[in-house]
Amino acid sequence: MPREPRVVDRAEQPYVAVRGLVTMQTIDAIADRLPDVFGWLGAHGVEPAGAPFLKFNVIDMERELEIEAGVPVAAVVEGDGGVFGGVLPAGRYAAVIHVGHPDELVDVTAALLDWAAERDLRWDMSETGAGQVWGCRLELYKTHPNEEPDMNKWETELAFRLAD
Secondary structure, eight states: OBOOOEEEEEOOEEEEEEEEEEOTTOTHHHHTTHHHHHHHHHHTTOOBOSOOEEEEEEEOTTSOEEEEEEEEBSSOOOOOTTOEEEEEOOEEEEEEEEESOGGGHHHHHHHHHHHHHHTTOOBSEEEETTEEEESOEEEEEOSOTTTOOOGGGOEEEEEEEBOO
16 A cells, blocks of 8 residues: 655756656566666766656657656766766655555556645646656656565655646
8 A cells, every 4th residue: 555645845866867668568668778777877887876766758648658767876977878867856746655566556646646636736747749748757666676576565656746
């Protein structure tokens, strides 16, 4: 079960990532590139500064999604070879921690969206012809699979930026 959602302030966070276009059925294609990002960090002598994440930039559930697979770092870095540097924006976020199987995240996401709607919270998101364009919508993977192989015990934080 997810814990109770809350509104949190998040500081700006530099990161490195790869980006891809996927469908709801092929999200693993971008998630499976996180080891490439960690490999790039190791090859460039850059230490991770937090949990890896997926950042959902554009969402059209019927067609495609633009998603980044990223890792926080201590300072802005310039990427190369398909890996790029960026900064997650500071701001107020609606967030919830989920402990359980990643397959449950669709329902946890729906519950977070409903929770915010019940409180008249507005997202940093706009509807476009390409789908929902989000200012910052994150799934942060707090559990390392090698340390906890039981996916039912994995901890994932959802953090969606709110409009000012």
